[in-house]
Amino acid sequence: MIHCLPQILTETAERHASHPALVLNGHSITYGELESESNRFARSLLHHGVTRGDRVALWLPKSIQAVVAIYGIMKAGAAYVPIDLAAPAARMAYITRDCKVAGLVTVKDRANALDATFPGERPIKSIWFVDGSSPSGPASHGTGIGWETVAAEPNHSIECRAREDDLAYILYTSGSTGTPKGVMLSHRNALSFVNWAVQTFAISNEDRLANHAPFHFDLSVFDLYAGALAGATVFPVPTHMAAFPAAIARQWSAQRLTVWYTTPSTLVLMITRGGLASLDLSALRLLLFAGEVFPVKYLRTLMQLAPQTRFANLYGPTETNVCTWYEVSSIPADDTPVPIGRPCSNCDVFILDEKLKPVADGEIGELWVSGSTVMQGYWGRPERTGQTLKDVEVRPGLTVRAYNTGDLVRKRNDGNLEFVGRRDHQIKTRGYRVELGEIESVLHNHPAVDEAVVLGIPDETIGHRLAAVIVPKQNMRVGKAAIQQHCAAALPRYMVPAVIEFRSELPRTSSGKVDRQTLAGLFCADSQLSAPEEVWQEV
Amino acid sequence: MTELTTTERTIRDFLLKELLYDKQLSDLGPEDMLLNDGLLDSIGILQTVTFCEQTFEIAIPDDELLPEHFESLRAIGQLVDRRLADAHVLGRQAQ
Numbered sequence: 001m002i003h004c005l006p007q008i009l010t011e012t013a014e015r016h017a018s019h020p021a022l023v024l025n026g027h028s029i030t031y032g033e034l035e036s037e038s039n040r041f042a043r044s045l046l047h048h049g050v051t052r053g054d055r056v057a058l059w060l061p062k063s064i065q066a067v068v069a070i071y072g073i074m075k076a077g078a079a080y081v082p083i084d085l086a087a088p089a090a091r092m093a094y095i096t097r098d099c100k101v102a103g104l105v106t107v108k109d110r111a112n113a114l115d116a117t118f119p120g121e122r123p124i125k126s127i128w129f130v131d132g133s134s135p136s137g138p139a140s141h142g143t144g145i146g147w148e149t150v151a152a153e154p155n156h157s158i159e160c161r162a163r164e165d166d167l168a169y170i171l172y173t174s175g176s177t178g179t180p181k182g183v184m185l186s187h188r189n190a191l192s193f194v195n196w197a198v199q200t201f202a203i204s205n206e207d208r209l210a211n212h213a214p215f216h217f218d219l220s221v222f223d224l225y226a227g228a229l230a231g232a233t234v235f236p237v238p239t240h241m242a243a244f245p246a247a248i249a250r251q252w253s254a255q256r257l258t259v260w261y262t263t264p265s266t267l268v269l270m271i272t273r274g275g276l277a278s279l280d281l282s283a284l285r286l287l288l289f290a291g292e293v294f295p296v297k298y299l300r301t302l303m304q305l306a307p308q309t310r311f312a313n314l315y316g317p318t319e320t321n322v323c324t325w326y327e328v329s330s331i332p333a334d335d336t337p338v339p340i341g342r343p344c345s346n347c348d349v350f351i352l353d354e355k356l357k358p359v360a361d362g363e364i365g366e367l368w369v370s371g372s373t374v375m376q377g378y379w380g381r382p383e384r385t386g387q388t389l390k391d392v393e394v395r396p397g398l399t400v401r402a403y404n405t406g407d408l409v410r411k412r413n414d415g416n417l418e419f420v421g422r423r424d425h426q427i428k429t430r431g432y433r434v435e436l437g438e439i440e441s442v443l444h445n446h447p448a449v450d451e452a453v454v455l456g457i458p459d460e461t462i463g464h465r466l467a468a469v470i471v472p473k474q475n476m477r478v479g480k481a482a483i484q485q486h487c488a489a490a491l492p493r494y495m496v497p498a499v500i501e502f503r504s505e506l507p508r509t510s511s512g513k514v515d516r517q518t519l520a521g522l523f524c525a526d527s528q529l530s531a532p533e534e535v536w537q538e539v
Numbered sequence: 540m541t542e543l544t545t546t547e548r549t550i551r552d553f554l555l556k557e558l559l560y561d562k563q564l565s566d567l568g569p570e571d572m573l574l575n576d577g578l579l580d581s582i583g584i585l586q587t588v589t590f591c592e593q594t595f596e597i598a599i600p601d602d603e604l605l606p607e608h609f610e611s612l613r614a615i616g617q618l619v620d621r622r623l624a625d626a627h628v629l630g631r632q633a634q
Contacts, residue, residue: 061575061576061577084577086576086577086578109575214577239574239575239576239577240574240575240606241574241606242577242580242581243574243577243579243580243581243584243606244581244584244605244609246601246604246605247605247606265581266581269581269585273585273601274601274604275601430581430582462582481556484560487560488560493558493578493580493583494580496560
């Protein structure tokens with residue numbers, strides 16, 4: 001019986017020891033080897049004091065060793081905390097401190113960045129370098145452990161220290177109050193989703209799965225673990241190739257991958273600039289997309305290019321894994337957005353009004369989710385957890401613990417749910433979820449900024465473009481470049497506003513609040529008036 | 540550090556101003572790897588392409604959008620110079 005994610009690997013390694021588990025950059029590793037290598041890594045972690053319930057961060061490009069480390073961390077009973085490689089040092093430092101990591105897995109060329117991130121201190125006890133020996137000098141701060149030391153550990157089976165309700169991983173997402181928040185997912189949460197996915201999409205060991213999502217993005221949970229549960233082969237896209245949809249599409253076609261799971265932004269670029277129309281897509285049997293709304297005109301093109309392929313829209317914030325899904329069974333006739341569908345078999349969903357009462361069918365309300373895939377809470381933030389994860393009486397006499405997605409939805413006549421929008425200031429860009437409040441909070445920390453508002457301007461390719469409107473303090477001068485530099489020092493690239501506008505004051509509503517609608521209208525009107533290339537440069 | 544060509548300097552100034560934000564000028568050498576840490580995403584690559592196409596009056600076809608042509612300032616500069624040379628040859632043939 002499988003209770004924990006690494007047991008998936010152990011069982012598959014018994015059944016398909018010589019079957020390739022991962023193929024990356026011309027290298028591959030079989031399930032048997034992945035099992036053995038992750039046993040070694042788990043032992044190395046245990047030898048250096050990592051214990052059940054600890055957290056171990058990952059800060060490295062995609063590699064086979066990164067996956068070895070992920071399984072090893074979980075076998076040792078710890079949760080892995082993947083950090084965006086492009087995140088600025090301040091964010092990396094915040095995350096490692098916030099969840100008090102016991103160890104870090106990284107690569108040698110990050111050693112200097114570590115010195116800059118933690119000058120003169122040793123917040124992380126042990127640091128593993130997956131690409132050879134540990135660099136000498138202050139870079140290692142805590143104990144530096146090279147990969148050759150890991151390779152010297154015995155590789156025979158090791159008892160998995162984790163239990164099903166232990167945390168498997170923590171994924172940090174944008175937080176509205178100015179700092180990212182760690183979404184805690186247990187083994188049970190992840191396994192519930194993975195079991196559902198393998199069954200629903202009949203993933204088998206003959207499948208060849210693409211993995212485009214970085215490991216800090218929750219789409220990777222499907223790629224890694226549904227792939228492993230089925231004994232399929234997973235083909236991670238190397239970090240240096242991730243920004244080239246044309247190259248990715250060509251490689252996936254040549255590798256005859258059978259399952260693609262990625263964001264609509266990536267698929268749109270594959271269609272518009274990736275030469276997808278000229279590629280052989282005959283091996284593609286299943287295409288899953290998630291993370292944002294897929295413009296129907298591009299979905300239609302894609303479905304025409306791959307008529308034999310099964311298409312499905314998967315919906316769910318990081319906090320719920322995937323909770324609803326919709327199979328696009330025929331090419332949409334008009335441009336009505338594809339619905340987010342019906343709940344997965346392991347979830348219940350409720351559409352509630354502001355008083356937490358169910359709305360009538362067809363009316364708009366907030367989507368609440370309960371079930372085995374729903375997170376344990378936010379790391380170290382019981383108050384925030386309590387605001388979104390609540391006991392709700394969904395029917396007279398029936399109270400369930402449910403998560404408020406904050407997404408506004410409506411139930412259509414055919415029973416499918418339709419995403420309508422949001423009441424708060426959360427948007428999607430490039431598939432990433434962004435709290436505009438987090439960016440505003442960073443802007444307010446700039447000494448020359450008096451007021452700042454950040455808006456998401458709808459964009460067909462990337463979901464939303466970010467625009468900031470800033471009122472500088474009296475007698476202070478500040479420019480676009482300085483503001484962007486300030487943001488980039490604290491936020492991931494995709495959260496740095498591309499458009500910065502300065503004003504002497506902000507428009508207000510009659511109640512004195514900033515009139516965001518008027519501001520957004522100005523930007524939308526601007527973009528319609530601008531020449532396309534000018535808009536593009538601002539993206 | 541190796542001297543930057545005019546093309547490389549123009550591209551570097553664009554990258555620093557519009558995409559890399561926090562990099563100091565001295566940080567970015569011609570051979571520095573731009574893609575290893577995910578600093579440039581797919582939209583950033585397309586912005587770079589659009590900038591080069593407009594600034595140097597060249598066309599960069601989609602099948603040239605490959606990691607090896609964008610891995611460093613030098614690689615992007617060489618791509619631009621190659622397209623400029625092609626455009627020059629085509630221009631002479633047209634005459």
